Amino acid sequence: MRIGMGWLANYRWLSSLENQNLPPVDYAKRAATKAELKVTRELRKMKHVVEVHHAVRLTRIEGGRSRREVDLIAVMADRILLIEVKNFKGSITMNKQGVLHQNGTSRHWTFGKLDDASKRLKDTMGLTGIQLGATEVHSVLLFIGSGQVDESVNTGKRLLDAHVAKNMNELNDILRRPLGDEAIMSKELLKAVRTFFGHCGTWDAVSANNGAEVDGDVRSMPLIDQWRTQYQELRFKNLRGWWSTLFFGPKFVAQTKGWDGQKGTVDVSPKETIAFVGSGSKGDSFRFDHLRSLSFGYHSMPDWQKMVLMKTKQPAQSKRVSDTSNSAAAARNQPPYRIGDVIKSATVSRIHEQLGIFFTLDAKNSGLYRKEKMEEIEWTMRETFYRVGEAMHVEVVKVRRKGKSGWNIEVKSVD
Structure with a gap:
């Protein structure tokens, strides 16, 4: 019964x-993923490549769930490569604004996406104590389809750390270019970098x-x-x-x-x-x-601020009163930096045409390098010298209160 x-x-x-309302199969995306995995396998065969990660997602130092996906990240002894893979057919061009086009149609991609990924990478690594030093982060736009890549496709004003590879042979040539012994990671740094990527996760x-x-x-x-x-x-x-x-x-x-x-x-x-x-x-x-x-693409969302991957963690705010006082109220009333402090590996966050260059100093504070304080050639060449994601040392030149809990911090670059 x-x-x-x-x-x-x-x-x-x-x-x-038999009557399920399911999403359609995205054959273009399937082909793109297949191409990325093929490149992954080819890279892993190269003896100078330590490891390769597919579809890595990078968070912002400020927190939140925003994550930038990078098709492939290849770790070498002297550099880290962020690789965008394009499996395009037909005519491939780039307009004056640096936007990639396929057969005359915008693909809504610029090197700015890899610049942002580079910034997130350096910022987040810094939270864990990883300072890359002379080890470089490079951006690569790789084409592996049958498309014809026009000469207009280039890296713009990016100089030595951005590349266009029209095929795997050109990518291999890029990887073989020497950077110098000073760029080679120590065993401790390489181990920390590999551990870092192990925590990033994917979709x-x-x-x-x-x-x-x-x-x-x-x-x-x-x-x-x-x-x-x-x-x-x-x-x-x-x-x-x-x-x-x-x-x-x-x-x-x-x-x-x-x-x-x-x-x-x-x-x-x-x-x-x-x-x-x-x-x-x-x-x-x-x-x-x-x-x-x-x-699942990740076991849990990493809390980078609580993760120490290298003992040489930079005390970016070592002069805070909170280091010598147990009073939270007193700490809030003290500036996070003092005039003369040097923040190592601050990253360029954006260029403001009226004010100057903004830097990310840490997870809660930014600094402004004022336009009028720069040399004329600095400002003229700003998109070359101060590209988003570029890491450099800056010195604090002015600190003043902003509201109840914020601070206006002015900096200058340290040669």
Whole structure:
């Protein structure tokens, strides 16, 4: 009798599997990912490449969930390369504003995206104590498709640390260019850099029953949060055949693979829904019985300010009164820096045409190098000398209160 009562509901569930509203397969994205993974394999074969990471996401030093994806990051002994891979066909050009075009249509990409990634990388590494010093961060725009790359495609005013490679041979030539012995990382620094990238993570991903693959972020909920800490991947399956499901209902499970590679199985409610925000910021939701798999791109969001990867962590604010006083109120009334302080590896955050150059000094403070304080050639060549993401030493020249808790800090570059 019980079987008869559930028969109709089971039939409806089986029928619903044939009429699911699923996202379409994005064949262009699938081809692009396939091309990126091919380049990854080729890079890993090169003896001068230490390791390669695919689809790395970099956070902002100021916090928040904003993350910049980099197609590939290659670590070498003397440099780190941020690589954008383009699998284009047809005519490839770049306009005067540095925007990439394919067959006359804008692809909404500029080297500014890699500049921003470079800034995030240097800022966040600094929080963990990693100071790259003479080790360089390079940006590479790599083409591997059949497209014809026009001479207009160039790095703009970026000089030695940005490159355009029209094929893998040109990329290999770029990697082989020597930087000098002073750029080679120490064993301690290289270990810290590799550990850093191990914490960055990538996108979460779902694979729908029609083969569509979507990258993004699974929204937090108790079940998802529990799974994220335990499993790297879950593959969904009904263990019962059609007739068994018709009479007894589905036996829906997820076959799991943990972060340590351990495999297992967990029961899953097929009609339970997860919220998913795609990499293009489009929100969607999926039932588990609509999915083939779910993979997590990271175990947990790293708290970079609490993570020390090198003992030589720079005491950027070593002269704060909070270092010598237990009074939080007193600390808030004291400036974060004093005149004459030198902040190592501050990064250029933006160029303001009226005011000057803004630097990120730490997670809470920025500094302004005023336009009128610069040499004429400095300002004329500002986009070359002070590119977003460029790291350099600056000296504090003025500090004054801004509101109840903020500070206006003026700096100058240190040669």
